[in-house]
Amino acid sequence: MSTPPATAQTAIPxxxxxxxxxxxIDEVLLPPATGPWLLPDATTDVVKQQDxxxxxxxxxxxxxxxxxxxxxxxxxGLRILVDTGIGNGKERANPAWHNLNTDFLQRLAAxxxxxxxxxLVVLTHLHADHVxxxxxxxxxxxxxxxxxxxxxxxxxxxxxxxxxxxxEARKQMFRDSVIPIEEAGLLDLVDVLADGVEIxxxxxxxxxxxxxxxxxxxxxxxxxxxALITGDCIHHPVQFAHPAIGACVDIDPEQSEDSRRKLxxxxxxxxxxxxxxxxxxxxxxxxxxxxxxxxxxxxPAGSR
Numbered sequence: 564m565s566t567p568p569a570t571a572q573t574a575i576p577x578x579x580x581x582x583x584x585x586x587x588i589d590e591v592l593l594p595p596a597t598g599p600w601l602l603p604d605a606t607t608d609v610v611k612q613q614d615x616x617x618x619x620x621x622x623x624x625x626x627x628x629x630x631x632x633x634x635x636x637x638x639x640g641l642r643i644l645v646d647t648g649i650g651n652g653k654e655r656a657n658p659a660w661h662n663l664n665t666d667f668l669q670r671l672a673a674x675x676x677x678x679x680x681x682x683l684v685v686l687t688h689l690h691a692d693h694v695x696x697x698x699x700x701x702x703x704x705x706x707x708x709x710x711x712x713x714x715x716x717x718x719x720x721x722x723x724x725x726x727x728x729x730x731e732a733r734k735q736m737f738r739d740s741v742i743p744i745e746e747a748g749l750l751d752l753v754d755v756l757a758d759g760v761e762i763x764x765x766x767x768x769x770x771x772x773x774x775x776x777x778x779x780x781x782x783x784x785x786x787x788x789x790a791l792i793t794g795d796c797i798h799h800p801v802q803f804a805h806p807a808i809g810a811c812v813d814i815d816p817e818q819s820e821d822s823r824r825k826l827x828x829x830x831x832x833x834x835x836x837x838x839x840x841x842x843x844x845x846x847x848x849x850x851x852x853x854x855x856x857x858x859x860x861x862x863p864a865g866s867r
Contacts, residue, residue: 575674576864578847580836581785583636583765586674587838587846587864590631590648590667594659598627598799604808605801613804615858620800620843627799628843631692633667634792635674638783639763641682644671644709645781645792646840650695653739656732660691667696668708681709685768686716687794687840688775689724690812691736698743705739707747714744715762717770718752720777755779771796771826773819774810780826790836790847796822798841803827803850803857827857836862 576587598605607625610616621627634645648667655661668678686694697714698705707714724737744750753760759769759782767782774795781792795810796819802808806824813819830837830850837859838847848859 575670576844576846578790578836578838578862578864580783580790581788583638583783583785585634585636585783585790585838588633588635588667588671588674590633590665591663592843593629593631595626597629597659601629601810601812602627602799602801602808603811605799605805609805610801613801613858616801619845619861627801629799629841630843631841634838635671635676636783638765638785641763642676642680643683643685643766644676644681645685646687646693646794647684647696647708649692650698650740652700653695654735655691678708679711681712684709684712684714685781686714687781687792688720688778689716689741690775690795691740693794694736694740697740705743707744707749712749714750715753716750717755717768717777717779719755720775721752723776771822773815773817773822774813776814788834790838791830792838792840794840796826797839800839800842800859803859804853806856831857
């Protein structure tokens, strides 16, 4: 497999949160068919009713824009990566994820995070499009991409999948992207309390179960400013307007909706910067009360 071109000349989108700069590390724009599959209740008619979604988060035909990316930042001297995308060369049932060959690692390095420098990898949950770059292939073996990092996820999350009757595609994902970091002794399981848990000063894991039983959002605080990385508690801004819209792969749809409503309610009309793990550019914004629910007021990269 050839190596994608380096992206040193490509601007890496970033946002300031107090003294911290959060970088978006792009992987791939997902195909238009992703929206109808992932969020089947977000029909084109539903989407077109929300003018504020266009043109950034949906097109004029009501087709959703959905991205795969990670977030990287330095906090308290630690170089931290939140979620690791789909990965290269992975055997996946979803054609949009199968055998990718992207320049993700070059983008990560261009942002100042070469793989050997990463100290901490936070996994919001253990789905294929969030753990793929946990590993990379070296001489036919899947080895940790970030060999000097601790990988963190919720204990509830890992223990759920340990007893889950997996289909072959999910077994393959665990074989190539989760088990190798466990066998290397790099995966730490964290007990996430109802009110969250502080991992290091300024970094909290917030329980947002439903999409998966141990799903977490990631809260970052610096100098009185706060940002929250959604993971898959919210896949797309259309869910701000319609929190009842869930993903086809939610393990517990009712709990997922409840988590989403609680999270949006806690963020509404505050200064917290929301960074969506699958939100297309401009990716970030603030939750604003709108009609009987909410909308996202975008904050473009380069803004505070």
